[in-house]
Amino acid sequence: MTETSAPAPRSAWRGLIGFNLLTAIVLGIGGFFFGAWIGGKMAVGHDYLIGTDQNDVGIFMGFLFGTIGWLAGLGFFNYPLARLAGRPPLDWSSEDEMYVVPDATIRQHEGGIGRYFRLTTDHKVVGIQYFFGVGIFFFIGGLNAMLIRTELLTPHEKAWPAGQYISLVGLHGTMMIMMTSAFILGPFGNYFVPLMIGARRLAFPRIEALTFWLVPLAGLVLLSAIAWNGFPTGWTGYAPLADQARAGMDAYIFAFILIAISLTLVGINLLTTILTMRAPGLTWSRLPIFVWGVLATAFLMALAAPVLVAAMLMGMMDRAANTSYYLASGGGSPYLYENLFWFFGHPEVYILALPGFGIVLEILPVFSRKPLWGYRLAVAGMLGVAFLSFMVWQHHLFVSGINASLRPFYMLTTELISIPTGFIFLIAMGTLWRGKIRYTVPMLFALAFFFNFLIGGLSGIFLSDVPSDVTTHGSYFVMAHFHYTIMGGLVFAFFAATYYWLPKMTGVTLDERLGKIHFWLMFVFFNLTFFPLFAAGFLNMPRRVSTYAPHLQTLNDFVSASAYVLGLSMLIFIGNLVWSLVFVRQPAETNPWHSRSLEWQVATPVPVHNFDRIPVITAGPYEYGVPNAPPVADFGPGAVAVAGK
Amino acid sequence: MIDVAGRRVSRHGVQIVAIWAVLTAIAVPLIVFVLGPHLPPGRMSAEASDQTDANTVLTALMAPIILIVAIQIVYSLVVFRARGDAIEDGAPIRGHDPTVLAWIVLTSVIVLALAVWGSYTLVQSARGAGGGQGPSPADLPKGGKTPLPIQVIGQQWAWTFRFPTYKAFETRQLELPVGKVIAFHVTSIDVTHSFWAYELGVKADAVPGVDNVAFVTPRKLGRFTIRCAELCGLWHGHMALHGRVVSASDFDTWVAQQKAANAQIIPDLGPYQRVYFPEPKHRAG
Secondary structure (H helix, E strand, O other), X not given: OOOOOOOOOOOOHHHHOOOOHHHHHHHHHHHHHHHHHHHHHHHOOOHHHOOOOOOHHHHHHHHHHHHHHHHHHHOOOHHHHHHHOOOOOOOOOHHHHHHHOHHHHHHHHHOHHHHHHOOOOOHHHHHHHHHHHHHHHHHHHHHHHHHHHHHOOOOOOOOOOHHHHHHHHHHHHHHHHHHHHHOOHHHHHHHHHHHHHOOOOOOXXXXXXXXXXXXXXHHHHHHHHHHHOOOOXXXXXXXXXXXXXXXXXXXXXXXXXXXXXXXXXXXHHHHHHHHHOOOOXXXXXXXXXXXXXXXXXXXXXHHXXXXXXXHHHXXXXXXXXXXXXXXXXXXXXXXHHHHHHHHHHHHHHHHHHHHHHHHHHHHHHHHHOOOXXXXXXXXXXXXXXXXXXXXXXXXXXOOOOOOHHHHHHHHHHHHHOHHHHHHHHHHHHHHHOOOOEOOOHHHHHHHHHHHHHHHHHHHHHHHHOHHHHHHHOOEHHHHHHHHHHHHHHHHHHHHHHHHHHHHHHHOEOOOHHHHHHHHHHHHHHHHHHHHHHHHHHHOOOEOOOOOOOHHHHHHHHHHHHHXXXXXXXXXXXXXXXXXXXXXXXXXXXXXXXXXXXXXXXXXXXXXXXXXXXXXXXOOOOOOOOOOOOOOOEEOOOOOOOOOOO | OEOOOOXXXXXXXXXXXHHHHHHHHHXXXXXXXHHHHHOOOOXXXXXXXXXXXXXXXXXXXXXXXXXXXXXXXXXXXXXOEOOOOOOOXXXXXXXXXXXXXXXXXXXXXXXXXXXXXXXXXXXXXXXXXXXXXXXXXXXXXXXXOXXXXXXXXXXXXXXXXXXXXXXXEEEOOOEEEOOOOEEEEEEEOOOOEEEEEOOOOEEEXXXXXXXXXXXXXXXXXXXXXXEEOOOOOOOHHXXXXXXXXXXXXXXXXHHHHHHHHOOXXXXXXXXXXXXXXXXXXXXXX
């Protein structure tokens, strides 16, 4: 479909025909119904399906063929099929686009908004696709939270029937944890890692495109669960309940498989990029700390996410092929699922947290105008957290009855994680010390990260201590704890990164006053929403219930009211985004924060090829205040580097 | 400012430590003596008592840690803020090895102490701390007393209780004799639930095919709340009821009453087993 001749100006409707999102949706839906039909044929005559009104084989086959249709519609098979047929490829690699095919280079620019809806191997376009793609799912998950809090205004089912409430809880959790696993690595990892290490692209650009396009597909598959009244298991999908559930569970399982594949590939891609494609002179001790955070996270993704695929495939077979991996009555064990799930699930928590560490540590030196205090300690902290996160998963199962004698071991490993996490705090304290601190919006979000994560992390000590965990396990205490670490950590770090880097990504400055209103509303009402929930957990309120003790109503009403204002703060952010990006469009400076880091030394907007010549790195990125510090990189003869100051 | 050894000490450091010491001296007693008595799960059983102690100690420990980090950061934010619009650089300090060493030693000591103390409470003092320990519990109750076994059967969406030492009668209410060691044998006949007796400090997952044992020794008479702590489907939030801790003689009366009240259904119950697999064995639908 890609024309190799000189492109003539095309009319708007011609742009819709070709390999793009629209074709992907059409072929995806077509593929689903084709697959469901085949699956229906396959399942005919199996006695365990007789007398039921639901054919999981058909649904899974539908999702499988829908996925194939989606990828074909986006053009993912063009390249391999052309090469198999011995023909020149129909599309071009990112380097071809830069150098070999001038037309394609032109198309990258004249494509305008259309290129965000196509398969593209430009890491900067993929970064922006991720930003808006994941952002949309984050917004849907947030809306679910508002609906959940509406139900909890009263101690009995009122706003939603019990079944809908459980589905909302499951959809909120799954949307947030599953879709936002790449909340930072997707947008900012893809966009800025090549810029920060002096590369022109990621190691596997075509795989990079695949990792993004699996995310909206997984989101759509997950949302299709609504058509079957959702799924009753929450985001953890515990096994006997999942086996009992209706077809919405199939959507959950398939969506999680897609996301896990995407995460594995993101991990492998970024690992390879950082290990092999650093510019000359970029030694390990000069690597920006954000890239270290990405490296640690990528390592977790590549090792943990495949376990989830295995867990989900077994669940899929239990549902569709009548196996009994997780069914005790058939000789299996629910513990198998719990172990596999949390063996993925706990590293997953750090997949969410570690990029946040990287971002805030990247931002603190810039706005303190000081070198990062204890650089090596920061690296050790992040790698230590990543390493330990594989040894703690059974603290989710302290009262499950499995391996009770091993509980002191998991108590120890869990508490050990607070040592490397403590490093991160020490580094923040050291970096701020005797700096010249400027309160910009990204800095405010980064500082709030430390406050929230301090409370979130320390509340985790209660859950790691078995006697205390017997009280708090499965209660709202846990819920408050992980919202403090994930929302207070990851989401605040995401906004820090957004306000920090969006001027480079879009070439447009965000409104600072709206940014500060957004920050203060979000920070204050985040704490007012989640801190009281520690008390709710202590006062015997289990998670995921729509019915609670009447004397907890005042507390819950207060939380709901705060949650609405928290939701409002997100609307202010969206307002800021639309106002600044669509209406005002005040062009951003090349280096508005006066940062020394390499990504701020390239022009805004970033050229397609990033660097005219691969730069030679001559100094670390945090040499603020160091007398006679050389510029961070040598861009070659004739290049005018933007000074760090 | 000069310290006792005659070295120069940072004025900022002294101020931070002073603020921290004052606030910690206020916060810790407040937590221990004012908040402590209200911390869950109370003192209704030996196990609950140990959990309350754990919660009190941990909450009190939070105060100095949060305070030192928060005070240092807020102090820096105020004192070291940039004045004016000119971009100036701060002092190029890259680290301070003695501080790093002290921090690592201090956090390691706290963490290891917590782990040792937690393990001691779990294994030696609280004997499992009221948590589910699986079919062959390692941490047995003190004194070698024979516990009273009570089977807790979770099902969607109710709890039933079975008393194997009383001809395995079954009931939907729960009363416990005070002062006696109870062994809850928690299991499920459909999906995973979690038996949470809040004031007693008992939490044990009800997993199909598993006999999950949790011990408790009630010490006070009174009412306790039972809830399900693991999402089990539609009416998960409704798996709640109240149980009571009563005197030994009241308990015997209650058992006799319950046996009489449930006399009709007892012949229809299957024999007592550690786990149950009701038909159909595979999922429907």
